[in-house]
Amino acid sequence: MTRRARPEGALDIDGVLDSARILVCCGAGGVGKTTTAAALAVRAAERGHRVAVLTIDPARRLAQSMGLDELDNTPRHVAGIDQSAGGSLQAMMLDMKRTFDEIVLAHSEPGRAAQILSNPFYQSLSSSFSGTQEYMAMEKLGQLRAGGNYDLIVVDTPPTRSALDFLDAPQRLGRFLDGRMIRVLVAPAKAGGRAYLKVLSTGVGMVTSVLTRIVGAQLLKDLSMFVAALETMFGGFRERADATYRLLTTSGTAFVVVAAPERDALREAAYFVERLAQESMPLAGLVLNRMHLPRVPSLSLERSKAAAEALDERGEFPVAAAVLRLHAEGTALAAREQRLARRFTSAHPSVPVGQVPAQPRDVHDLAGLREVGAALAAGRPAGRAAAG
């Protein structure tokens, strides 16, 4: 495939799509992350790769943009992809509870599994509490990767900082498993009644009695049963979390941070970039979505403003004056966005940046996704579009 020469510092997205096995998109909410993930998946598929895209965003936006009515826990074939290069695209939305259920069923004996699945704690944990999502997404990613059916898996993450919580999961779980907390929690279930206090050290006993006071005996018992039931699974959890963590640090993985050219979104992007660097996660680059590019870069902000004022003073050509003011406003916006982009680049000079121009309408079909991918691949240098 031919490739256009790209300016220095621009993101080589086709190179990333052709070499990565896993592509993780992260970034703040409302920056077009889901759309970017879908656009990259479509582009990779049409370049000849067998691609799966996994979204965990509860809004069904990806489904809409891919022309699917519903996504579920099984990857579904996306129709309308150009398969002439030998590629294909499947899409799925994470069903958090079902993923969790599958893990329980796969890693515990039937009796124990039934006990866990009917525990009230488990039911709340697996379906309604935030935080479970991130763990389950990584679990699903591991499963898809292990299945070996795809050249590339594109993952869309939740729009919060906790999207990267899965990076901490192995250490956190380890700390918990090796800590005394778990012994405190499983003790009541193992010993039954109040007698268990005697078998524990004074420190543990004190904590348990404090917990009983705060949490209440009944709740502590339910919780304890739950933790005891899960205890056998925890080892497996940790192993898989470790394996996923290793998978994410390998050269086959690429992270793409998505942002809009706004102060808050770029601040979040900087947070993700720095966090990924700390964890030695392979960062492919930053995608700047919705960049405003003036159509007439030769006409500067100052000249269009001055011309509009001159026309106003003379009371002539009110429409031309209004069009010039509109252009001046658009040019000012574009310049502000480019300034923000440059500020990011000077703080993170080694991060390649790709830009996607703003579309007048939201993207919700394959044609729109193709356009986004093509714009990103065309490689626009940060800073060039800022008309002086």
Place this chain on the structure above:
Amino acid sequence: MSDFPGVRLHVVSGKGGTGKTTVAAGLALALASGGRRVLLAEVEGRQGIAQLFDCGPLGHEERRVAVAPDGGDLYALAVDPEQALLEYLEMFYRLGRAGRVLKRMGAIDFATTIAPGVSDVLVTGKFKEAVGRRSGGRARYDAVVVDAPPTGRIVRFLNVNAEVAGLARVGPIHSQAESVMSLIRSPRTAVHLVTLLEEMPVQETVDGVAELRRVNLPVGAVIVNMTRDPLLPADALLAAREGRLDSSLLERGLKSAGLEATPTVVDGLSAEASEHAERMALEEVERDALSAVDRPTYELPLLDGGVDLGGLYRLAEALREQGVR
């Protein structure tokens, strides 16, 4: 808000990118004006409020960050689940020392980071405490404004105590969860949704309102952020939308102003006008879609040049003009 008399807890949510932190800050300033005391709370540890008010990073301690128009004090904090838990233990159980033991045992870490949902319980519990706090014979705060999680997460966030109350059927946690829920479900709370006049944020707002209503959480206002007036006269706007803006007239206008009027320039400017007209037409469609949710709606202007302290006062002023008190 005049549309929300008696509301003490204002929860501001909205799709990511709609500027909900900015709107929450503007709302808090508007509510504080005229000599009142308002607390603005951030819950996701992003330090967005500190950036807006250009002050140092906020912690769990409440700090005065601004003086409201016509006098009035705006306080702010970033709720920290761990601090909230220790505070709660101290307040209800006088457990200063045991709190430290729990911390050493990893119980605090377990509660705030490993056990999903617990941190939401602690954070929402803090709102309840702030709303109920009294000093000098009156409520410490006239209102508490929360920069809450985005629409996709708001119901789970606010409803977490109902889950907990179901899990702990009796005992102290049950009572605490019930009392937080009784505030959040009451007319003393309003959940406002911030949106832009764009397709996806509006759709998410409409869905969000339906979801909040389904679980009986009190829906407040819809706040439309970053609105702008059309820059073209009405007839030119219509012409531009239909792609029939008079280009020879535009060309003569440009020449008259001493500008080069090559076909590239004329066509480029016409295209910019058409895009603007198309956007304005789309915004009207979205306005109609929003009116279907049948809630009080406030509109805030786009702050050109970005958001700064002056901009926040402008937003507060705009909210007051539309009846926020």
